[in-house]
Amino acid sequence: MSTTTKTLADDVLFQNYGKRNISIVRGDGAFLYDDEGKEYLDFTAGIAVCNLGHAHPGVAAVISEQARTLIHTSNLFLVQGQVDLARKLTQLVSKSVPYRTMFVNSGTEANEGALKLARRYQYLQGHGDKTKILSLPHGFHGRTFGSLSVTPKAAYHEGFTPLVPGFETPAALDDVIDHVDDTVAACIVEVIQGEAGVRPLAADFVRALAAKLKEKGALLIVDEVQTGVGRTGTFFGFEAYGIEPDIVTLAKGLGNGVPTGAILAKSSVAEAFTPGAHGTTFGGNPLAMAVANYVVDCVSQPDFLKHVQTVGQALQSVLTAHFDHVDGRGLMWGFDVPDANVWAAKAADAGLLVTKCSNQRIRILPPLIIDEHHVERFADILTSVGTV
Ligand SMILES: Cc1ncc(COP(=O)(O)O)c(C=O)c1O
Structure with a gap:
């Protein structure tokens, strides 16, 4: 993000959110891209919002058709x-x-x-x-x-x-x-x-x-x-x-x-x-x-929901191998880390976006369309970030 944008954001926006150092400009499925072209695996889904992922062609078609109507x-x-x-x-x-x-x-x-x-x-x-x-x-x-x-x-x-x-x-x-x-x-x-x-x-x-x-x-x-x-x-x-x-x-x-x-x-x-x-x-x-x-x-398709359960179990296995107090279901998980601010910042540097719930708690809410390849990528990033 340019220094000018940061300074302007400090001046013209309410300062009711924490400091935001990443400016996302584009998304594709489970990935987001910042204004410098860096790719992130998005395990926030806009805080449990973008369940079908980003720039979903079906969603985009429905929006554009309806906007024209x-x-x-x-x-x-x-x-x-x-x-x-x-x-x-x-x-x-x-x-x-x-x-x-x-x-x-x-x-x-x-x-x-x-x-x-x-x-x-x-x-x-x-x-x-x-x-x-x-x-x-x-x-x-x-x-x-x-x-x-x-x-x-x-x-x-x-x-x-x-x-x-x-x-x-x-x-x-x-x-x-x-x-x-x-x-x-x-x-x-x-x-x-x-x-x-x-x-x-x-x-x-x-x-x-x-x-x-x-x-x-x-x-x-x-x-x-x-x-x-x-x-x-x-x-x-x-x-x-x-x-x-x-x-x-x-x-x-x-x-x-x-x-x-x-x-x-x-x-x-x-x-x-x-x-x-x-x-x-x-x-x-x-x-x-x-x-x-x-x-x-x-x-609401049974196959879709089954997929969420299956990928969710794979994610749970990865999480329990690394962290304490892993809790959740489907594709909504929380786990403990010693310092959530430090961990989330390290994860972002390594190309993974997560949300922090408290000083020691991280929450992940990936888009529901993630598959085993995204889980593998997540596991690889965890290895590089470490548990502390
Ligand atoms: C369980 C629950 N209820 C209500 C809300 C508030 O929703 P909104 O931010 O859309 O007003 C949230 C937001 O995080 C939530 O998690």
């Missing part, structure tokens, strides 16, 4: 792509229970809508006293006020308090089930906590929590923003847990980089958003829907 109309009009995609997603979420879908633009917006929907559902059921929203320690759900209020990381709260009243995160995971009482509207969970360093929740815990919420008439919201759209080797991460969420949120991988998200809810819950109760200008626009329909058609 119609990009945006607003929700004043029916959008055929919303109907098509909602049919697919509601079938994928449950074969037996009817769900409905509302389209939004990002993960935080999907969660914001889900939290509002839960309160409104309870209110319309005549349970105006059920307003409390529970969330889990170490969870991450976004940066708008509602989703930030269910994201307990103290550093993200500094200077933004007071947050939304009536939101509560018990201090320990073991305390969460005891907090589910008659005042709880809903509890939001990630079945694999991504930003926390890729920490899968125990299936027993998730099932017990789901049962207690049901007993108390509270809703289970599963945030699939990071785990959804094939990332864990099933279309939704919750499929491995044998639960039936009341609300599911999606974003990231849904548009392969074109911003889009979705709130899926059991029809009985979705009905609480009566006309005018909630809305968005851009959500579900024809461009986003064209791409998302294409992505879902590709990713």
